Amino acid sequence: MPKTPDHILILAQAPAKPAVGAPCNGCGVCCLLEPCPLGVVLSGTSQGRCQVLRWDARALIYRCGAITKSREVLAQRLPHWLRWAAPPLASVLAVLAVRWVAAGKGCDCDAELEPTAGTDVSA
Numbered sequence: 001m002p003k004t005p006d007h008i009l010i011l012a013q014a015p016a017k018p019a020v021g022a023p024c025n026g027c028g029v030c031c032l033l034e035p036c037p038l039g040v041v042l043s044g045t046s047q048g049r050c051q052v053l054r055w056d057a058r059a060l061i062y063r064c065g066a067i068t069k070s071r072e073v074l075a076q077r078l079p080h081w082l083r084w085a086a087p088p089l090a091s092v093l094a095v096l097a098v099r100w101v102a103a104g105k106g107c108d109c110d111a112e113l114e115p116t117a118g119t120d121v122s123a
């Protein structure tokens, strides 16, 4: 079973994690702690921050790159010989990702955070 990290880095501009069940606000905590099942496939590991998590500097929130940057993510994560397939597969990934990651639902992350120094937050 993957070990949940006891320490993660979060950008200071990110919104605070809401309570479980509240609307997702893009705080990024869940994806910084460990990848979801889709993130495991795309990251190639079940531990550490999801490799396809992206920071939206305009909205000041984290976003799932499988949904918002699907073409870029596929171009980076597909094996070299399959990169030609990134454009045609991008819209498929985006649609599937919305379903797989339960985007738009309430927060289901029960991590309890304890700010330490600067942008560090313990979990």
Ligand code: SF4
Binding pocket: 017, 018, 023, 024, 025, 026, 027, 028, 029, 030, 031, 106, 107, 108, 109
């Ligand atoms: S599901 Fe919860 S922890 Fe994950 S980004 Fe949304 S609000 Fe943050």
Ligand code: SF4
Binding pocket: 030, 031, 034, 035, 036, 037, 038, 039, 040, 042, 050, 051, 052, 053, 054, 063, 064, 065, 066, 101
């Ligand atoms: S929701 Fe997206 S960014 Fe978050 S862990 Fe899953 S695949 Fe990665």
